[in-house]
Amino acid sequence: xxxxxxxxxxxxxLRRKGGLTQEELADRAGLNRNYIGMIEREExxxxxxxxxxxxEALGVDPIALFQER
Numbered sequence: 001x002x003x004x005x006x007x008x009x010x011x012x013x014l015r016r017k018g019g020l021t022q023e024e025l026a027d028r029a030g031l032n033r034n035y036i037g038m039i040e041r042e043e044x045x046x047x048x049x050x051x052x053x054x055x056e057a058l059g060v061d062p063i064a065l066f067q068e069r
Contacts (some may be wrong), residue, residue: 001068007051008042014058015040028057038055 022067026033030053038044055062
């Protein structure tokens with residue numbers, strides 16, 4: 001599986017598991033809601049720094065965004 005798809009699926013799963021909307025996650029991570037949506041739709045590939053911000057906002061280790069489920 002491509003990493004972009006894996007990150008998108010994990011991001012969506014972890015966000016929903018945490019009961020967060022895209023807007024709530026974006027606020028916690030200091031990002032734009034549209035950007036979170038673009039990552040989840042595989043329209044944008046986030047940088048390592050952004051992935052770190054997202055993981056911190058989700059309260060997970062960044063590796064969780066890359067694990068196959």
